């Protein structure tokens with residue numbers, strides 16, 4: 001059932017991630033796209049099609065952001081598609097780019113992701129209230145942090161996980177981000193700092209959460225034939241997966257992200273991965289909150305259910321550990337311009353597998369990496385497996 | 389590449405400059421409003437709330453009793469079969485304690501928000517609501533709770549006809 005044409009990543013681009021960037025979304029999309037093309041040694045002329053990912057329109061206050069961003073994303077008079085699966089968009093966009101090329105329809109695809117959250121006042125969280133069901137949820141004053149705190153608490157309760165264990169993720173990722181040139185919140189912090197930070201919605205505290213950000217990221221994808229002509233160092237997309245769980249989230253047990261498992265199984269099957277912890281050298285699971293890194297490691301089958309906190313305590317997930325997790329610094333450290341943050345993770349795996357991650361490089365010549373994002377109403381998983 | 393690139397695009401605006409009007413911005417405020425029809429299933433559900441009752445739908449194929457009710461079973465993908473009254477009590481499946489309003493401003497008093505598995509519905513089937521008449525520190529997983537309704541005359545056919553759920557003394 002899988003397409004015969006192999007697809008490679010041949011270039012990547014990224015802007016700074018910051019609160020309040022002066023550039024418009026279109027300008028950010030251009031900067032990331034141009035960097036990705038330059039790094040692949042290509043120009044817009046060489047690009048057959050463009051896939052754009054950007055998250056809820058309400059942040060930008062521009063409905064149909066796809067058309068708004070198209071010129072900056074290099075789409076002028078080209079086949080162009082915007083994809084949108086909430087927070088899962090950043091990893092789903094390259095999945096969509098993959099099938100454009102794997103299908104044989106196109107030889108090259110520019111994948112662009114952009115987000116500008118700082119245009120929304122009084123706070124982008126308020127725009128998020130419009131995602132909730134108007135009958136059951138909005139009348140009781142639902143906000144986004146409520147539902148994540150509810151999920152985090154359930155996860156902690158079922159496995160008997162302590163907040164100290166979860167805080168280690170924030171410490172690690174903000175620390176890793178010290179080496180990322182685009183990072184918004186790199187910091188040397190301690191578990192005590194996290195535990196002493198303001199409680200927003202118990203058990204979620206200030207330092208458990210990623211910031212609101214502006215930024216963009218881009219990738220250039222190419223068919224095997226084109227990739228071999230332009231680079232000695234292609235990184236192959238060997239597996240893609242995506243899937244959704246029920247929107248009736250109060251009817252699901254939130255302790256485990258089954259939707260991530262579904263997406264991961266699809267991607268691993270395609271990539272021929274049978275033993276994920278052994279076969280995957282580096283991973284970038286989605287970490288808008290520190291507990292989500294642990295939750296998603298389990299959904300990605302990188303460890304048993306409830307085992308991720310223990311691996312974190314043992315140092316296994318450090319950059320020099322046996323299974324480095326979020327060597328980029330993740331959303332907690334680099335920042336969280338939603339769709340761009342997901343694609344930043346794919347950029348990171350690309351650089352890691354090329355040995356070009358600089359100070360962030362994980363040791364041991366990693367050959368297989370996975371990136372994952374999470375979205376819609378705590379129900380969507382998107383996964384990509386890359387190999388060098 | 390990451391290691392080869394010397395400069396990344398992006399010029400940060402200082403929040404103070406933004407507030408002081410030193411940065412050119414254009415502003416806009418949406419003025420749209422919405423009125424949603426509540427649909428086949430939820431119209432009945434809301435009408436029953438007005439009567440002080442919670443109603444669910446049952447699927448005869450998977451035998452699940454689900455609330456919020458829906459006219460189709462998303463698992464069996466067929467119409468659900470019958471209306472079933474469930475109780476206005478349940479147990480806390482999970483909860484959080486909020487100090488955050490919807491616009492991200494801070495609240496003085498904490499609000500306890502919980503997923504409540506409803507008695508009479510299938511296992512694991514819950515709704516989200518507020519917990520009242522309990523100190524946040526006394527709320528626990530598995531705690532039995534019961535709906536506290538608005539007086540009949542004040543009910544409007546909304547989820548807020550249930551003011552909150554309160555712990556049941558055992």
Ligand SMILES: [Zn+2]
Nearest residue numbers: 447450461464
């Ligand atoms: Zn059914």
